[in-house]
Amino acid sequence: MGYRLFSHxxxxxxxxxxxxxxxxxxxxHPGCSVWTVVEPLLRFDDQRAQIALGQFATLAARGEDDAPVPAAAMLDRARVEALLRAxxxxxR
Structure with a gap:
């Protein structure tokens, strides 16, 4: 990054x-789960967040790659996906 962040x-x-x-x-977003990004977005009242949530919902409907996922990650994914759908x- 070639810029400085000065405030919240x-x-x-x-x-x-x-x-x-x-x-x-x-x-x-290599190495970063979609669900790690989605959960905080649910709290933002911003058009960019809403656009991103729609895009991530499309990705979730399509499914992720077939890489093995730990059980704890699956439970968290299901929890956040339910929050996103709600x-x-x-x-609407």
Missing amino acids: YDIHQRALDWVAYTSAAPGR HLAAA
């Missing part, structure tokens, strides 16, 4: 920019 607002805005960017393609249903 700067960090918040850059995080939303990053999420909007990464939601377009799974290869943009959030999107309430937004």
Whole structure:
């Protein structure tokens, strides 16, 4: 990164920019689960967050790769996916 973050607002805005960017393609967040990104987004009332949530919901419907996942990660994924579905249903 070639820029400095000076305030909580700067960090918040850059995080939303990053999420909007990464939601377009799974290869943009290597090593980071979609569900790790989605859960905090559910708390943001921002158009970029809503766009990213829609993109991540599409990725979730398509399914992730067939890599083995630990049981704890599966439980967390199911929990966050249920939160995402409830959030999107309430937004309609």
